[in-house]
Amino acid sequence: MTTSAHPLPSGSPLSSLGWALADTWTITRRDLSHWALRPGEVALGWFFPVMIALMFGGLFGGAINVPGGGGYFEFLMPGMFAMTVLFGLETTMMAVTTDASRGVTDRFRSMPMSSLAVVSGRCVADMLNSVVGLSVMVVTGLLLGWRWHGGLASALAAFGLLLLLRFALLWVGIFAGLAVRGPESVTAVQILVWPVGFLSSVFVDPASMPGWLGAIAEWNPLSVTATATRELFAAPGFGGESWIAQNAIPMAIAWPALLIAVFLPLSVRRYGNLGK
Structure with a gap:
């Protein structure tokens, strides 16, 4: 189908905003209701990062020297918080591309609703899901002995940076989900998520890598957020001599802002051009 969404009823900008927010919430509730029908799948997405943290912490933690001393889980958990928001990218991509391939998105575009509601509704639903997933990881970290030491305000700032990165990655996932041809194509994109996650400072200090590889790892947006949250949590392992580490x-604010500035308009444009 190539039919675009019907225009909203004419009126003041405030009225149009109200229509857009109402439509966004309608799509959000629709996405949340789908998750309620698949609780096992949703729970698996929440606990998969827990398994990764336990595996790396239990199997390799004793063999890794933590920069500045301290327990490995104190070093690992801030990085795993960042890894958790990265894993959500795959969920967003799959949901968006499945709706597009089944004609659901075209159906929404043919209805008298805000043209932004489909992507913004998905964004709100996935952010709520990410808050729950991040909360599960925080509880896991506390049970494993992780603590923040920089005060409540610094801890809240760290969680704010994590959610900011998640918000930016949401728009990357929405654009990728709209750009690929079908759910089967998502696998090829998912493969790229793992190098981004492992070529970072999540599990080890980039200083332990070869110079050129360590530089790439330090500039990875995931590493930047992990390093920033370690600093705010006063966890071992933050800092370094490079400009990006300092x-x-x-x-950790600039990277997500850049991703949002690039992929939010690309997502909206791609949504508008579906079927053309």
Whole structure:
């Protein structure tokens, strides 16, 4: 189908905003109701990062020297928080591309609703899902002995940076989900998520890598957020001599802002051009 969404009823900008918010919430409730019908699948998505943390912490933690001393889980958990928001990218991609391939998205576009509601509704639903997944990881970290040591305000700032990265990655996932040809194509894109996750400072200090590889790992947006949250949590392993390590907190804001500036308009444009 190539039919675009009907325009919203004419009125003031405030009225149009109200229509857009109502439509967004309708799509959000639709996505949440789908998850309620698949609780096992949703729970698996929440606990998969827990399994990764237990596996790496239990199998390799004793063999890794933590920069600055301290327990490995204290070093690992801030990185795993960042890894958790990265894993959500795959869920977003699959949901968006499945709706597009089944004609659901075209159906929405033919209805008298806001043209932004489909992508913004998906964004709100996935952010709510990410908050739950991140909460599961925080509880896991506390049970494993992780603590924040920088005060409540710094801890809240760290969680804010994690959610900011998740919000940016949402738009990457929405664009990728709209761009691929079908659910079977998502696998090829998913393969790229793992190198991004492992070529980072999540599990080891980039200083332990070869120089060129360590530089790539340090500039990875995931590493930047992991380093910034370690600093805010006053966890072992933050810092370093490079410029990016010394400026991790501002760069943990700049990287997501850049991703949003690029992929949000691309997602909206791609949505508008579906079927053309």
